[in-house]
Amino acid sequence: MKTERHETFRRTIDKTLAGEVSLQEEKSLREHLQSCAPCQKYLSAETRVIASLNGFSFDVDPGLETKVCAALQLRAQQLEARQPSRQRWLWGCLIALLLTVVGSFIDLQFGSVAAAVFGVQPAHLRQELLIHWIEPSLCLLLLFIILPTLLAPSTKRKESVQ
Secondary structure (H helix, E strand, C coil): CHHHHHHHHHHHHHHHHHCCCCHHHHHHHHHHHHHCHHHHHHHHHHHHHHHHHHCCCCCCCHHHHHHHHHHHHHHHHHHHHHCCCHHHHHHHHHHHHHHHHHHHHHHHHCHHHHHHHHCCCHHHHHHHHHHHHHHHHHHHHHHHHHHHHHHHHHHHHHHHHC
């Protein structure tokens, strides 16, 4: 029980040194410190640590910042070069559209032949082709078209962070 009380006051000491203590906690801490040698010792040690950190400094090589910025810029250029160009995306979308249209046309033309072979009504077969072939193809095509737009904001956000 007494150890928990000391831990509570040690956390309060830490909060005091960080400047995050309330007036009530500060008053309670002062009263406790008058009669508790271990907590006084803890406060003294923590105060010395913070005082020594305030004088802590180090020198950095002036060229280091330039090297880091150059490395980051090179990496950004490498990542940008890996991304497909807009023209390449456009050609991919056009080819996907062409394949979707041609494939759908062929499926619908040979649908009556397939309906006769499988003994199904041509209208029913066309409906199934529409649901299972043409609609998914068009959805995938739409995904190809909007994918560059969806990816563009995330790359711009990354550039603004750098």
